[in-house]
Amino acid sequence: MKNTILIIDDEEPILESLEMYFSEKGFNVICAKTAEEGMHKTLLFDPDLIILDVRLPDQDGLELIKRLKEKKKDTQVIIITAFHDMETTIKAVKRGAYEYIPKPLDIEELDSAVCKALKAEEKVKEKNGLIIENPSTHERGKLIGKSKAMKEIFKAIGILSENRVTVLIEGETGTGKELIAQAIHYNSPFRDHPFIPINCSAIVGTLLESELFGHEKGSFTGAHSTKRGKFELAGDGTIFLDEVSEIPYELQAKLLRFLQEKEFERVGGEKTLKSNARVIAATNKSLSQLVREGKFREDLYYRLSVAKIEVPPLRKRKSDIPLLVEYLIGRINCELKRNIRKVEERAIQRMMEYDWPGNVRELENVLTRIAIELREEIITEEHIIPLLEGKGTDQKGSVVGHLLSLSAVEKEHIRRVLEYTGWHFGKACQILGISRPSLRKKIREYNLQKEKNNLLAF
Template sequence: MSERILVVDDDASIRETFEHHLARQGHEVATAQTAEAALALLPDFEPVLVITDIRMPGMDGIELLRRVREANKDIDVLVITAHEDMKTAVSAMKAGAYDYLVKPLDLDQIDLLLERCFRDRSLRRRVRHLTAEASEGHELEHLVGREPAMIEIYKLIGVLAENRATVLIRGETGTGKECIARAIHLNSPHAAEPFVAVNCTAITETLLESELFGHVKGAFTGAVESRRGYFELAGSGTVFLDEIGDMGPELQAKLLRVLEEREFYPVGGERPRSTKARVIAATHRPLEELVRNGSFREDLYFRLKVVEIQVPALRDRKGDIPLLAKHLLGKIRRKLHRELHGIADEAMKVLESYDWPGNVRELENTLTRAAVLARGPIVGADQISLTAAAPSDERGRPEGPTDDSLEAVEAAHVQRILNQTGGNKRQAARILGVSRPRLDRLVEKHGLDVSR
């Protein structure tokens, strides 16, 4: 990875050491003898990193640090200090320095520090990208619905955007829980901070802990360098924990500490770190039942539901289907770059007669498929394919997925792994790359055999 680095030091030998070493690493390097000369180079050279000594004639490194951060907060600054100058180094860290180097300089240490700096920089860019991507289409005007239940949710979003209370969003899969969480964040004073969404069922618990809280070097096999977690990277933004009901007991205890003490320990770490991030959690599972059977902590349950939002299923607000369909079709039109003027009356009647077990997400997928198949600018009833369930007046459901459906493939694959492991769920979960609670849900969902 080649980066632009500006080295500032009144000692010519140190400038030359950095210049030669960093150039051999493939970086583009510029040097300056004074802080004033460095500031003059900033606009044209556009470095991503400034390495500066603290003690220099004229403007010192601390003032340079402040000027650089004022000019562009995305530029990282490393300061160089002597052993007897630790108080100044602490001042530099408080002023926003990424880290500091102690003289005499160790080239191996420099390489490790730069690697960590550039990795964190890349991660910050990824978080900003995800936040920007998340913000598209999640303002209040893009939440669609006029049913009374949705109006009450809009009111809650307005109230919650003005405070930092922990929120628990409940509702079936596909109802738009994450969309509501993002709307709360994006209408708050902290909208410019990251919004980090984490699916608690998508990765194993060990990896989830590292993702949330970070880890120190050597904490586990493969942890060759320390890494910050989402609670630290989110700053004063929001960490959204989707499917919180599937979080394991050990991680539940650590999340409880975050909510109570606003601090956490990285994996393998001995010193706590603090977080200012807001927590919004979501689930489609009955947490009260999980508390009763001991799989979810009661104290965490009450900490999470400071404010609770219940998102209605689409079948319970069918009056919103025409509005939703129109809104989603506009979104699909922009995505597919197609001329789509509307939905035929007969097609709309089909949409309104269906129960939508997959809720808004299923409606969007259905309209996307219809838009692809439509031969003209109007989506007709012939393009609406509702094979997953019968219309609401029939109240029917299919007895099972077809052999080629995603559900059938998923069920067959999980059953094959269970057979391969002799019914050992822990081993099967590791092979599948899912958490144990997630595997239990898959077994229950598909009625799989674990007795082998």
């Protein structure tokens, strides 16, 4: 079926030449000279793509994108304009434009943008791949997983939120230990009391003691007034001791006493205080190993691990990956105001083959980085590969799965050469053995961009 393109521009010669060009290429072309006419024809003809001039007699084209996108979320919009400035680009992209082409128009450039936009849309409409359902709001702190291991963890959270025993959560970095501790607390009858996280590796010895148990005025240099510690402040809440392995040996004895007796003294204080706070501790090092090495008190280890949750690394529960990707993209869409609607099947496959040494946090970072730069509404393997490149992949993964398509190799190679030459076209063309126009075409085709430092400004 023919694709329909709507061109909205008030300049007759541009309308005519674009109409002729795209009709000849086999598109169904419709023209409009004002924003109102454009809006009307959009609703009437439901075009697959709109080429839109920013300057229109009756309304700013940027405003029009907003209205168009409200009515037709899936229609791709390509902006053309004489104002080639960063601000307009950012606004246009924010409002959902797919691409931005400056005037005077380079027809090749416009043509390649049109083809790419339509191809991306086709891919979104294909049946396979992971469809992202966007909830209207996205609460943080949800624990996602359907693997056997995660189901066991959900069960443990259910049981542990009913009592107040001390819990030790062991797992590699980024596996969701803090999230699990929060889930235990917020599912318990004490959810309205504070949940106080303390990173034991971020605070040095005496200060950590004072942070936990408080101090009396004048007990050490800098102690200008009496301060209550987190155990006092927590009341019936939960103290989350993150990286508990880093607690200095002497302080370990005080923590042990608290766990046994619920009693403690402030630094420099004589009065014995009591607290009912629950302790949940987490570690990404093996505590039993540290006990064997004499770096962690054995008695404290046993006290802490009355209940123990071991969170397996992501590579050992890969069946959770698609569900996590769906959830995380939904969240990223909300937080970064993006509209990623799909993840291509091969992209999911890539993610399943990768080992994720940084676990869910790394997955979240990779998806965020892609979302920041992405112009399409679909994530493909080309987006994923450069971010996983050179890092560990699952040895058991199929050999074919690791082999790249020709275009992916070409894209990567051109990107490297451009980076190597500092985007010097002359040198890059020499190395690649191609002409400047060919290089430009490739850059457009693969959407290669010079590393920008201001990406986060979007």
